[in-house]
Amino acid sequence: xxxxxKKIIIQEIIYWKRNRLLPExxxxxxxxxxxxxxxxxxxxxxxxxxxxxxxxLYGIVVLLLFFTLFLNYFTQFAVGLQMxxxxxxxxxxxxxxxxxxxxxxxxxxPLIGSMVVLLLATxxxxxxxxxxxxxxxxxxxxxxxxxxFVLGKKMKFPHFLVSGxxxxxxxxxxxxxxxxxx
Numbered sequence: 250x251x252x253x254x255k256k257i258i259i260q261e262i263i264y265w266k267r268n269r270l271l272p273e274x275x276x277x278x279x280x281x282x283x284x285x286x287x288x289x290x291x292x293x294x295x296x297x298x299x300x301x302x303x304x305x306l307y308g309i310v311v312l313l314l315f316f317t318l319f320l321n322y323f324t325q326f327a328v329g330l331q332m333x334x335x336x337x338x339x340x341x342x343x344x345x346x347x348x349x350x351x352x353x354x355x356x357x358x359p360l361i362g363s364m365v366v367l368l369l370a371t372x373x374x375x376x377x378x379x380x381x382x383x384x385x386x387x388x389x390x391x392x393x394x395x396x397x398f399v400l401g402k403k404m405k406f407p408h409f410l411v412s413g414x415x416x417x418x419x420x421x422x423x424x425x426x427x428x429x430x431x
Contacts, residue, residue: 259283262276306345307358310342314342317369320335335366335373336370345362357406364393364400375389387427390420391421394417397409
């Protein structure tokens, strides 16, 4: 095989590896096969962040989650201030998820964190707005589980899909039990 064809094939394999079109070990095998065992040097032009940057961003997400839990369970702020800060932290986590997605970092962790904070905010809102009407809480939880289900279906995340289905099933059971005589 002539050298120009080998270079083109090697560049394609590097592109596949960079964009995760094939598993990394397949790409490594193909690179060794077509390069004849020589070391292949390539530049990373797709701007994937370094491991240090990714760890820094994950640390920010963990701090936001801890701050949210601390805010909701260990402080005595006024309810309106607590809800406002929780929604601000929710928007911050959603922004982190979008940032992770754009920087080509695994964004499942901030997405899961966003959904947990959304669940906390939903429960807090239901307790504050309609503390004596359980059906409001159930409806908001149904909406939350529907969001999980749609995310699981659209993004092909089985953990969201299963969580949404189980949550919808359990909540519908409790609604049926609340309004019927068993």
